[in-house]
Amino acid sequence: MLSRKSRKRIADYLTYIVLILFGAIVVIPFLWMILSSFKDAGEIWTFPPVFMPKKFQWSNYRDAWNALPFDRFLFNSIIVTVCVTIGQLFTCSLGGYAFARLRFPGRDKIFLLYLATMMIPFPVMMIPLFIIMRTLGWIDTLTALIVPGLFSAWGTFLMRQYMLGIPKALEDAARIDGCSYWRLYWNIIVPLCKPVFATLGIFTFMGTWNQFFWPLIMINTISAKTLPLGLVMFQARIAAETPWHLIMAASCAIVLPIIVLFIIGQKYYVKGIVMSGIKG
């Protein structure tokens, strides 16, 4: 019979072996993407495949960038993502505050309506939304990507739940001093809500940056495309002789900023998932 301590040690080693094994499965596609992005066309079209490129072709990145107007796509992606993130933080925190703290007629009924629509899948809304956008003349413009994203029932819900957890005493004191509601919101609630701002901000940022389906429907002209649309355009253009090394370079360039952002804001992102998981 092994001692308790050595049994624990064996279990630890086994755990590491399994974790490393699964880690390898997760890493391989990423690694292959990075390695392929540095190969030349000859090395791409070789079987059995070459693992390490003989010479790292940094020029792939430049070539991919120039093959399509990627600077335009990047610009569009940044504009859309920044506008949506800031807009959503603003409207959701205001709405969340109203739902959490202020009494007005119909408040609870409206909130219930919000909750109900959160269950409706996007494909149901997509067709009427398309028609609304068409009527407004927003098709093929960034407005179509920004404006519907400025509000979110889920974000409002998240904000409300967080604000309900803030003690009321501070606000009461400020109210007795004659503080206006706007100042209560701006000077007391917003500073106390920093963590939930970070959570919703990161979620919205990533969600918008990665968004594909809605832009695919809305945008046809090259000048209004975002990065994911540009990437797909790249892939579809030359089906027979797809320049995989360039596509991999472009994919790396798009994926990397998001992974860096995730590693920086990991704490808040994980918190958001747990929050939606437990409350949801």
Place this chain on the structure above:
Amino acid sequence: MKIKIHRPKYFQKEEIAGLCFLSPNLIGFLIFSFLPITASIFLTFTEWNLATSPRFVGFENYVNIIDDELFWKYLWNTFYYAIGTIPATVMLSFFLAYLLNRKIHGIVFFRTLFFSPSITLLVAIAIVWSWLYNADFGLFNFILGTLGIDGPRWLQSTTWAMPAIIIMGIWKGTGYSMLIFLAGLQNIPEQYYEAADIDGANWWQKITHVTIPLISSTTFFVLVTTMIGAIQGFDQFYIMTRGGPAGETTTLVYYIFQNAFEWFKMGYAATIALMLFAIILVVTLFQWRFANKWVYDEGGS
């Protein structure tokens, strides 16, 4: 003497403030959520190609769905994808969360690593995997070749295209569920395990009699969300196969997309979308009902 009760002034101010604070949000909600949902129900009773004005057709779209063989085939494809991804994702993510819940070094590293596919945009992942699945030059067929297996043509094969996308779906989705499981596991009070230790339970008994029952509400949440996500998948099918070969990877959402934006059958597309919602609702309610039997609620509510 009559006593008049006035609501204090500040209540009125509060009402005005409340509506003002909510209004930007509410306007967005009404135009971009509420209106589309209501409108989609009306759309199902029309035939509309966007070029001419919509024509009222009654229940024709609903009747057409029943006779539409493609609809049933694509419904099956949708379930195929969901059933292929969900059990594997749930089991794998529970297993990884269980390992990560042990007190060993490097947990944050592995957690970040396993989670990284979930935050990477699906578009890029689908493209990278198309390259990995390439029948002649892809890495997967090379690996299979070294094991002496002649790899299939993956995304071009009517048999293997869907399994290929399922495997990628599991790879992408596991990290997210793992994180939720991890949070659930960390909520289990230590005393339960201590009590089990005193009773002389081995690790397997601890998993089956302590961990799994206590985490069942998390499992339920993971099941419902992965199910809803799987049924609504679109990006991967669009990018990897365009629904092919021979419609073998066309799912309902893809079919809605085709009807609406390739064939401009807005009314019919809206009807399928409503069916999709009904299916999600039914499956969720079914899971909900079934949950009473196996989800252990500590609060006892």
